[in-house]
Amino acid sequence: MRSPQTVQAATHNAGGDVDGETDPKVEALVNDLIGRVADKWTMIVLEVLNDHEELRFTQLARNVPGISQKMLTQTLRQMERDGMLTRTVHAVVPPRVDYRLTDLGKSLGAAFCSVWIWAEQNLDRVETARENFDGAVR
Amino acid sequence: MRSPQTVQAATHNAGGDVDGETDPKVEALVNDLIGRVADKWTMIVLEVLNDHEELRFTQLARNVPGISQKMLTQTLRQMERDGMLTRTVHAVVPPRVDYRLTDLGKSLGAAFCSVWIWAEQNLDRVETARENFDGAVR
DNA sequence: CCGAATCCTCATTGATACTG
């Protein structure tokens, strides 16, 4: 699934990507990135790490209720690969691994902050909309 | 999957949910909502409709390159159910259906705006991080 | 033109067990 195509010409459009139209190539790349970032677990891990500065594996697991260790590991690896967080292994026994957001991760966290706030503020509105919809369609 | 529990006490904590800790109940609901909103297609459709005011089905399909009609229909239905957009059927032939963001949808679009900007601005950084990671782990 | 319905595939995820 990981296409190692060289990413040529990521930034050579005429400058019309302010808000309306976007260069198709950049748009595709952005959508691709969005696709990876817009993952449920990624967002939640990001949120948790954004709040807690530094956490160990099990602490992280406790703070992300529904997740399995497999998904947690996988999500953490992806985020590490994308430069969102650092993974520090302490050579002690019992083993200890600390996860901490990088500046890049923090910046994404800041960007998502408004989404979290939106979610908190509009929970009931969405729920009402759903009830209306389900009631009407029936 | 949809627990119809009454949403009691959505806002009765001591006021400590500014950034650090969040009420577990609210947190669970927010995470749930995030889980639905943090969908690749949802985000992209939201972005497209945020730019184009009002679009018809096929126009929408053209503006969301990789999507299948099935996923588009499905995504649109979910978003309609969540109150993100309105679906207007014009009784003409050939049929014509217009999709348009509601105020709620627009507000989510505004919240996600910073994420799109982040993605545009940090594409290369993520790509570099990936190359480093893949090179180092090998 | 819009979209529902069917079928089919393979990728994601969870459970479980095992290691350093």
Added chain:
DNA sequence: CAGTATCAATGAGGATTCGG
């Protein structure tokens, strides 16, 4: 404690077809 490995099942998602 912090993972890795394996297996099985669910379901997301694509291709196609039909209907209004």
